[in-house]
Each structure stands twice: as structure tokens, then as C-alpha cells.
Amino acid sequence: MLVTGRKEGNISVHGSVYKNLRDKILYGFLRPGQSLTLRSLASEFKTSMTPVRDSVRRLTAEGALKISLSGRITIPVLTIERFNELLFIRSIIEAELAIKALPKAHIALIDRLESINLDMEMFAKSFEAMEYIRANMEFHRSLYLRAQSPIMLSILENVWLQLGPTVKHALGENWNIVKQSEHKNILSALNNQDSSQLIFLIKKDVLGCQNIFM
Amino acid sequence: MLVTGRKEGNISVHGSVYKNLRDKILYGFLRPGQSLTLRSLASEFKTSMTPVRDSVRRLTAEGALKISLSGRITIPVLTIERFNELLFIRSIIEAELAIKALPKAHIALIDRLESINLDMEMFAKSFEAMEYIRANMEFHRSLYLRAQSPIMLSILENVWLQLGPTVKHALGENWNIVKQSEHKNILSALNNQDSSQLIFLIKKDVLGCQNIFM
DNA sequence: CATACTCAAATGTGATCACAAAAAATCTAT
DNA sequence: ATAGATTTTTTGTGATCACATTTGAGTATG
Missing domain, CATH: 1.20.120.530 (GntR ligand-binding domain-like)
Structure with missing residues (x-):
């Protein structure tokens, strides 16, 4: 069955992907410079690209990820x-x-x-x-x-x-x-x-x- | 012609929607409590929901917008x-x-x-x-x-x-x-x-x- | 007059797709 | 063998869609 809606208060797919990814970054599971792709994250979290994209945009706004000029996603390397x-x-x-x-x-x-x-x-x-x-x-x-x-x-x-x-x-x-x-x-x-x-x-x-x- | 790709360095649709919306918020064109919808923003900026969604997620991460538990988008009302x-x-x-x-x-x-x-x-x-x-x-x-x-x-x-x-x-x-x-x-x-x-x-x-x- | 109910319209979500550009791999000429 | 050209694969972007849920107006009930 296809499920797209969401009861108020229930956690969204985007929310759980975000939390997972955020924790991985916060606790150092991802190496600076390491690159990520929407599709591989989507398959890792067993979902489609959409919630992953949302999470990546959010984490980028928080400075936790970097999107290059050509759109590639990486863990920022700090100077x-x-x-x-x-x-x-x-x-x-x-x-x-x-x-x-x-x-x-x-x-x-x-x-x-x-x-x-x-x-x-x-x-x-x-x-x-x-x-x-x-x-x-x-x-x-x-x-x-x-x-x-x-x-x-x-x-x-x-x-x-x-x-x-x-x-x-x-x-x-x-x-x-x-x-x-x-x-x-x-x-x-x-x-x-x-x-x-x-x-x-x-x-x-x-x-x-x-x-x-x- | 359908255009989806983007030359490196060119501004993306998401980028220009983001800048526009951000400026509107920053310069006070939107009232606290005012609600926005993806579809109306999309038609205002003459694009589809996708880049608008990206911008809204980004601005939400920045604290400039609020997404309620049920997903509705508003300008935050400050206590x-x-x-x-x-x-x-x-x-x-x-x-x-x-x-x-x-x-x-x-x-x-x-x-x-x-x-x-x-x-x-x-x-x-x-x-x-x-x-x-x-x-x-x-x-x-x-x-x-x-x-x-x-x-x-x-x-x-x-x-x-x-x-x-x-x-x-x-x-x-x-x-x-x-x-x-x-x-x-x-x-x-x-x-x-x-x-x-x-x-x-x-x-x-x-x-x-x-x-x-x- | 207030409160509960009904139902249609509006809305965000997650999935999927085509496409252009970038990156990687393969091939070719020297 | 190596550098340059060519082809193939990978990747993010923007568009579109179905659907569950929410919202709000209209209606009935007390």
C-alpha cells in the first residue's frame, strides 16, 4: 500500500532520515570530504529521494553538509x-x-x-x-x-x-x-x-x- | 523545451526562489503569523512546487519560517x-x-x-x-x-x-x-x-x- | 446562540520520471 | 605508457502525480 499522508504528531519520513543523518555527522561517522549521493542515502534509509533531499537541504542550511556549485553533496572540510x-x-x-x-x-x-x-x-x-x-x-x-x-x-x-x-x-x-x-x-x-x-x-x-x- | 540541468555557476531556480523569499521575510513584507502555501508560492514565482519546497525547508532550518506539526507553513510569531x-x-x-x-x-x-x-x-x-x-x-x-x-x-x-x-x-x-x-x-x-x-x-x-x- | 457534525476543497508528503550536466570509464593516437 | 578525446554512467534538478490528512465553511442539533 502506498502511504503518503501522516497523522499529526507522527514522525515524518523526512524527520527520521534527518535525525539519522544528523547523528551520523554529529558523532563523527562521516569523514570530512566524504561525498554522499541522494540515491545511495535513499536506498540506505529505504525510502525515495524526496525525504533525503529535504534532509540534505536542511542539514546544508545548518552548515553540516556542503553542496558544491555543481550540486555534489559532501561533508565540509574545515580550514x-x-x-x-x-x-x-x-x-x-x-x-x-x-x-x-x-x-x-x-x-x-x-x-x-x-x-x-x-x-x-x-x-x-x-x-x-x-x-x-x-x-x-x-x-x-x-x-x-x-x-x-x-x-x-x-x-x-x-x-x-x-x-x-x-x-x-x-x-x-x-x-x-x-x-x-x-x-x-x-x-x-x-x-x-x-x-x-x-x-x-x-x-x-x-x-x-x-x-x-x- | 524542458530544462532541468544547470551549468556550473549558474543560479538554480531554488536559489532565486530562496533569495526572493528570504528578502521578503528579512525586509518585513510578510506579517508574523501569515501562512504560506507551496502551491501559491510556486505560482507566484512561476515554477513548480519542488524548488519552493527546497527553499521553505532551508528557511525553516534558518528559523525564518515555521512548519506546524500538520505541515502548514507560517511566518513565526515571536513570544x-x-x-x-x-x-x-x-x-x-x-x-x-x-x-x-x-x-x-x-x-x-x-x-x-x-x-x-x-x-x-x-x-x-x-x-x-x-x-x-x-x-x-x-x-x-x-x-x-x-x-x-x-x-x-x-x-x-x-x-x-x-x-x-x-x-x-x-x-x-x-x-x-x-x-x-x-x-x-x-x-x-x-x-x-x-x-x-x-x-x-x-x-x-x-x-x-x-x-x-x- | 453555541456546539457538534458533514463534506468538499486545499495542502503537504513521498514517489517517480526525464533530462542536462558532471564524473568516471573507455578508447585512441602518439 | 601517457595524455587527450570519446562514450557511458552517475547525479542533482525541476516537474508532476496520487493520496492521506487537515481545514474551514456550511448545516443540523441542542
Whole structure:
């Protein structure tokens, strides 16, 4: 049976293709420079070109994909300048979100962050790169969610999306770097309501990526 | 003759539809809450649904349009919280871009900004709202371009895009507010390489919009 | 007068297709 | 063997279509 309509609230084909593709990019499953085609994505997701096209257009608008002048689809290759600009933007936005979240960082949130951090320790030991990266993002996102600045958060997530492939592939087998101790410092700054220390730690955490190219 | 291909470098149908629609939103030709349909846009632009769909998806990703759960396309209606968050983001990004541009603001740039400001004066007197708004954006963009931070600038332009319809319609017939004197102050801060004064003026210029809702 | 129901028109979605351009593969001449 | 020419394949674009769902006007019911 041919199904084209969609009950309100049900997820559309476009929506699930988008989510899948986005996650692949965000978690570094696709290499910078790698090229994609509508038809192969369509067959991978067992659908037609149309929802794939929609997803590609959307992800291109978010900076996660690049469409060349001749229309070919690739994972963008970041120049060093672009990479540094993205990190700089991260540092500004994350500092701002952290400040806004700080007064609202109650015990429930801190507990949750601690639990995520324990998960990260576990994933690091058992070499589960994907889960480690996902947990790291979840740590940051959980904190920033408290800032209640949805637009700024979505801008930040787009920046993460643009960094995803490059960071994952620059790290290579070294994804296993210790972030847990830095996270513990962040937790104590939250506990102490120490805003200047929090900003310092967040900026350090973000700009720590800067040397992965060398 | 049916034409579907496209020489490299030539603008696609999707591209021109996108630009047209984007400008309409940016310059406030569409009212917040107004609904659009693929078919009517397609006939307006004398094309089929496909390029329109692409443009709508792209603009939705940029926050310039909203697609409801049932798929209907509208110009987003900003809540007061969302509006204030957008202004806050503008103030952060524009301050950052201004600082970066300041050391590179040589005489050629300042001349150009002065000329744009004269145009604005003219458009204000002859009641050309559209041209006035366009010139005001051009003033800011010309300055920020010197910051050589293309990603930050494109984020800023998306924020402008989200504010466009609401600002234009909240202003109504009062689009004619005097910005020229504030711009002159900005020019003198540039001339004096006075960074703290520049930030103060930029923030004042941006947050000056805050009371248009009352 | 308000509320629920009916039904036709309007709308976005996903699928499919032809086509021009680009890219890849094959062939040819030197 | 290699560079250039030619053919074949791949690819994105724009157009069109059927269809499920939504919408909104009209109507009936209380």
C-alpha cells in the first residue's frame, strides 16, 4: 500500500532520515570530504529521494553538509581558520549559557551531571567511543538547558554539528582523552556558585580542542 | 523545451526562489503569523512546487519560517521571551564582531559607512521604508564584514532574519526612527579607535529595539 | 446562540520520471 | 605508457502525480 499522508504528531519520513543523518555527522561517522549521493542515502534509509533531499537541504542550511556549485553533496572540510572560528564561537556561547544556568543549578541537576560523568568514565574504560562522545555532549547540554535560552542552545548545537566530523577524525584513536577531571572541576564551581571560575573552566574545556590539529 | 540541468555557476531556480523569499521575510513584507502555501508560492514565482519546497525547508532550518506539526507553513510569531533572547544574541554577537572589526576599520570603510548613513537620511526624508531598512542593515554588515568572521556573521544574519517580520510590523509607520545620529556616534568611536565606547554604542543601538512592543 | 457534525476543497508528503550536466570509464593516437 | 578525446554512467534538478490528512465553511442539533 502506498502511504503518503501522516497523522499529526507522527514522525515524518523526512524527520527520521534527518535525525539519522544528523547523528551520523554529529558523532563523527562521516569523514570530512566524504561525498554522499541522494540515491545511495535513499536506498540506505529505504525510502525515495524526496525525504533525503529535504534532509540534505536542511542539514546544508545548518552548515553540516556542503553542496558544491555543481550540486555534489559532501561533508565540509574545515580550514584551520574556520575551525578556530567555530571554537571561538563555542567559547562565547557556552560561557554565556553557563552564566545563565549557574543560579539555576540546583542539586538535582548536579546529581545528574555527576551521574553522566560516571558514565563517561565507564565508556572510556570500555573503549566505547560513540557513547563517550554522546555522554560528553549530554553533560554540556544538560547544564546549558538550565539557561532556558533555546535559540542560543540551538545555535550552539549547530556549531557542534559543524565540528563533529573534524574533531572525531582529528582525535582518531585518541578520543579517550580525560575530560572527567575537568568536568569534576566544573561541578565544584557549580556547587560553589563561582561564576568566574565556571567561565574559566568552560573556556578551557572548549579551547582545549585547539591543538588537535598539530 | 524542458530544462532541468544547470551549468556550473549558474543560479538554480531554488536559489532565486530562496533569495526572493528570504528578502521578503528579512525586509518585513510578510506579517508574523501569515501562512504560506507551496502551491501559491510556486505560482507566484512561476515554477513548480519542488524548488519552493527546497527553499521553505532551508528557511525553516534558518528559523525564518515555521512548519506546524500538520505541515502548514507560517511566518513565526515571536513570544516576548523569544524576541528578547534574539536581541540579547544580537548584542553579544554584534559587540564581538565590532571589536574584531575595530582595528581594521580604515578610512575607506569609514567613508563608505558615512555614505550609507547619508543615504539613510535621504530615504528617511523621502519615506522609502524598504530602502531605509536595507541601508541600515548594510551599515552594520559593512562594519562586521571587516571582522572576517564569516560564520559569526552568518549566524547574525539568521538572527536578523528571525527578527525581520516582527520588528517591521511592530514599528508600523514609525520605521522612520532616527538612527543616523547613533550611527554618527559609532563612526566617531571608529575614528578614535575607542573600543569600550564602540561596544556601548552597539549595545545601545541593538537593545534600543526592546521597547517597540510597548 | 453555541456546539457538534458533514463534506468538499486545499495542502503537504513521498514517489517517480526525464533530462542536462558532471564524473568516471573507455578508447585512441602518439 | 601517457595524455587527450570519446562514450557511458552517475547525479542533482525541476516537474508532476496520487493520496492521506487537515481545514474551514456550511448545516443540523441542542
